[in-house]
Amino acid sequence: MRISRRTRVLISGASIAGPALAHWLGRYGFEVTVVELAPELRGGGQNVDFRGRTHLTVLERMGVLEELRSLDTGGSPMSFVDQEGRRLLHLPADFAGGELEIPRGELAQVLYRHGKSRAEYVFGDSVETLEETADAVRVTFRNGTPREFDLVIGADGLHSTVRRLTFGPEQRFVRHLGYYAATWQLPGGGGGLPVGTVGLNVPGRLMSVGADHRDPAAAGAFCLFASPELSYDRHDTGQQKALVRAAFDGLGWRVPQLLRSLDTAQELYFDSISRADVPTWSRGRIALLGDAAAGATIGGMGTGTAVVAAYVLAGELALARGDHRAAFARYEELLRGYAQGCQKGGDRTGPFLAPRTAAGLRLRNGLLNRRWVLNKMLELGKQVNSIELPDYGTLSAARVSAVG
Template sequence: MNRNVLISGASIAGPALAYWLGRHGFTPTVVELAPALRSGGHAVDFRGDTHLTVLDRMGLLPKLRRLRTGGSPIRFVDATGRTLLHLPAEFAGGEIEVLREDLARLLFEHSAPYAEYVFGDSVTGLAETASGVRVEFRSGTVRDFDLVIGADGLHSNVRRLAFGPEQDYVRHLGYYAATWPMPGNSCPGLGRGSVGYSTPGRFVSVGADHRDPARAGAFAVFASPPLRYDRHDPDRHKQLIADAFAGLGWEVPRLIAALEQAPDLYFDAISRADVGAWSQGRVCLVGDAACGATIGGMGTGTAIVAAYVLAGELAEARGDHRTAFTRYESRLRRYAQACQSGGDRTAKFLAPATTTGIRLRNALLSRPLFLNGMLRMGRRISSTVALPEYAVGCGRVGG
């Protein structure tokens, strides 16, 4: 019953869900707009027993440990380069930190035996029928599926088609974020980790590549009300970033100069998604599409957990999507929202609105007791859901 499942999105949640659905005997198809797996991106992390348990049940934990970066310590400096605050690798990197492209590749390889992958295409129309969903694709193809899952991120196309316009579900949190690559020799002497510089409402950092010393990466956050721009216009994005950081000292002019020549750029509003119900009929959302935050919301770990639970509930309900979708959301909503709430604070932490706020951040986090308390809180929040056991093949996963 309801074995033929379309998943939109081949980043993290989509391949993880495809793997578990395949293990449970479903037939998943994953469609991805990009022509191939997306490369690049910053490191992502897992923290706490819940994240690590799901990765272990997937058989990925040993491989991820071999791929881990070792974490990314960060040193906050003033305009002269003097160190004001040093945060350990665990603060941003959790128990395991890996490059996003490594995780995406591993999930793809792990799920490929169980799923059909279609790259370079996307969903353009959804029409629920008596027995399934008729799906139209940008390529002109029309196919019928029993269920459709939106695993396509904060700007989910499936959510827009099945639930309504993005502005009904995605809220701007007052900041924008950007990342771009640059030559490693642009900022010599970086060493391990990254160096960051905060002024009121603005933060910029640069870090050496974890593998290639000839490469580095810049990361920037700035406060702003909602801006009008084309999401697919990188030249406009570069101009907005350059305008936001004009006149700053430290290494900022050098980083902005590298931005002008950068072949790749990520730029987006820092936002969060809040969807009243994660399913509509035969369509369901998973990961950031349902309950995401741009940065700082433990979205990668939550996506892995959500994929495990959604697939398991569909298997336990023998494909009864109404029962499965309800149980899936009931198990995870409070957990996902608690993790997501960290995204509300991340930009304010990196780029406080005032000089006093910057000084207070530096002073508090310089105290080991306060810092260790924050680390313990992150591990506790990420481990507040009980993972059920689900039958897979001849046995059960879990316990």
């Protein structure tokens, strides 16, 4: 399926949603440019998972499913301990994982490799202004020369620049859910840690560490803590490290060692647990994708939703032969309910991983230490949202013309 005109599309963001969309648009014959603030593809981050027929169908149609299966971690068991290291609760690998679990950085690399030959990638730059005209969008960049595009897609995450420039301040659309999370790689490696994650829980806080599934000598830390909304510079890693240290100062177990590892950590992911709710996902020639439109920081199946949404948005644009009004409307009609259903899981992540009270911790541990309760939770976890996806590759050729 190819479009009859080389519609110029700018995608802001090269995490997951951006490369997924670039893959499909490039396949359909669009002229695609992806701009990313980071100097290269971002590595690190937590493992991400795909669940259910909808996710796996899109990955299969992309031609990446078998490669991703080769990167499957097999899931990550989780244990919770007290300050003396005594185990309070153990959850099996399939409790939090899906049918396919992959390190986020490796997923990004796969999507990038499969689409880079059909798209222009510009790293180390970002969108500064957007001005829509009758037949284009004029874009200025932080570093590059101003350019014009037929369409602009904001795939730039929960703190989307495209959303801010097009729809208004972030505060209108992003709601803080009461927690912050951080993750980083341990410069010294795993030190004999078992595969999986083990973490210290005290009321409102979780500090955990886990060895890499394929390289037990490597390990990563993850923490989460309850807090009112904080004021900090999202681009100042030193300031973010200070916030993590302040939140966990004075705790026992491995916490002092993990906090010291922050000093030499090369990368740190730090953000609030929040969700984005945007009343409409497009305005004129500009649309939002992934977390920019309907994000949830952790637990909202955001990665799977982004990949599905990229498939639908690209397919609808191709079917509409670049008629963005029809395509954007159909894209939102198909995806909004599905995305919002997935988002709900993110609302529960913080309270589950770090209940705010000692009584809440005892209740969670007591319930999940009962086998029948755990089995019921595992059963519920398999009941994921799904939708019927159009098979854009087999739709009527009369709707789409071949290029050249």
